[in-house]
Amino acid sequence: MTTSLPADMQRALMTGIRRLRYDRAPIPEPSPGEVLVRVHHVGVCGSDLHYYADGRIGDFVVDGDFVLGHEAAGEVVALGEGVTGLAAGQLVAMEPGIPCGRCSHCLSGRYNLCPDVIFWATPPVGGVFQEYVTHPVWLCFPLPEGMSTIEGAMIEPLAVGWHAGNLSEAKIGQTAVILGAGCIGLMNLLALRARGLRKIHVIDRLPLRLGRAAALGAASVINNAQTDPVAAVMEATNGRGADLVFENAGHPATTALTAELVARGGTIVLTGMAADPRVTYNFGPLMSREATIRTVFRYHGCYPAAIEAVASGLAPVLDVVSDIRGFSELESALADNLDRKAEIVKMVIDMRT
Ligand SMILES: [Zn+2]
Ligand SMILES: [Zn+2]
The missing domain is CATH 3.90.180.10 (Medium-chain alcohol dehydrogenases, catalytic domain)
Structure with missing residues (x-):
């Protein structure tokens, strides 16, 4: 000692x-x-x-x-x-x-x-x-x-967003929607941008959080207290929906929305703690779209990449x-x-x- x-x-x-x-x-x-x-x-x-x-x-x-x-x-x-x-x-x-x-x-x-x-x-x-x-x-x-x-x-919250990005197998050129722009949602945005995605639309109800998302490079921000988020995402994606839908709020309403927002062949990643048993989820829209649902629990093996992303300027976590x-x-x-x-x-x- x-x-x-x-x-x-x-x-x-x-x-x-x-x-x-x-x-x-x-x-x-x-x-x-x-x-x-x-x-x-x-x-x-x-x-x-x-x-x-x-x-x-x-x-x-x-x-x-x-x-x-x-x-x-x-x-x-x-x-x-x-x-x-x-x-x-x-x-x-x-x-x-x-x-x-x-x-x-x-x-x-x-x-x-x-x-x-x-x-x-x-x-x-x-x-x-x-x-x-x-x-x-x-x-x-x-x-x-x-x-x-x-x-x-x-690095810890960034690792959560990073793991969500890994599980989604996000690729350059894909369109993503992030539901919830609290810390984890913003880290999710940084992780996806670090992977090269640019068409990332962020949904939240709090103006301050949406402002941060816009400053951090969201392609568009949607206030779902004022705008119908499904209509806004469909307009932004020419009616296709998003290849990747990330749920970070854990709210029954935003969890339910994921089924409406995902594109054909797309992937839904649930990170928010959707522990509420009152979630009503319509699996119908997913069937013809052959969509995948993945869940996130913490992370594994993400620290080295997350540190590298921050050190190289790809993930400006200080701005969160x-x-x-x-x-x-x-x-x-x-x-x-x-x-x-x-x-x-x-x-x-x-x-x-
Ligand atoms: Zn934490
Ligand atoms: Zn063990």
Whole structure:
């Protein structure tokens, strides 16, 4: 261990619905194969906000004091035994899920489906709204020269959009529709643009989000509170529909819309948590179109490509970030994020202030 580390660290504990308290905890010691990272930036995810506001997401229930946060980047400050390939001072983006590495899903490469994955800020596993964290070296990805830890923290949501792009097998020349222009929808847009797609139409109800989508290169933005989205997409695609339809809102209405928007032979990719059992889905339009439906759960193997896309300027993730707040004001930051949804696209917490 390095001698310059402080005696202990600060953590933010969720202690109840919309309740937060700071405490001090020992700085963890890296085990063999792990590194100790000083966390610099953590993105606030929709899942963090769900846990904070409702205490649960589906079967995952927060029980007792709980640390939120899983979109993180920081600086390596100490190495566990046997660690090679990383040195103290290196900035890294950390992939937040530790898969078992042994099950059939892990061995097939689809480790996001590992039933034994340990994933930050998913009860009972705590997250990274704390100053230091230990993590396996193979899940810490070095940031290239010049890349910031804000961008590093945004690799996690970009990986979700990237995986959706991979599953859709998006190709240059195809037309895409993205439903929902929150953080993941915008990351989805960046991932598709990085793959060379240009005819990407984005649908949302919030003007701020649509403005971001337009600035990030959407071919058109459609406000479905004012315009019939099916008519708008049909007009933009000469009546064909979209080759690729991405659902990122998880709302019953937008999930149902995917069947109306997809072209013959097209692909629908569901990323939003469509957990609502009231989704009424008309499979009829899909039958004659031989359309495919795919679902997205997190990602696998996307960090290196996502980092490369950001470093090369193909995916300007900083333009998705709308708010940067200090760790010391986390409680008001989370409250604002919940209560001022129309004004905040993506919040990042600076863990050093
Ligand atoms: Zn996230
Ligand atoms: Zn596994």
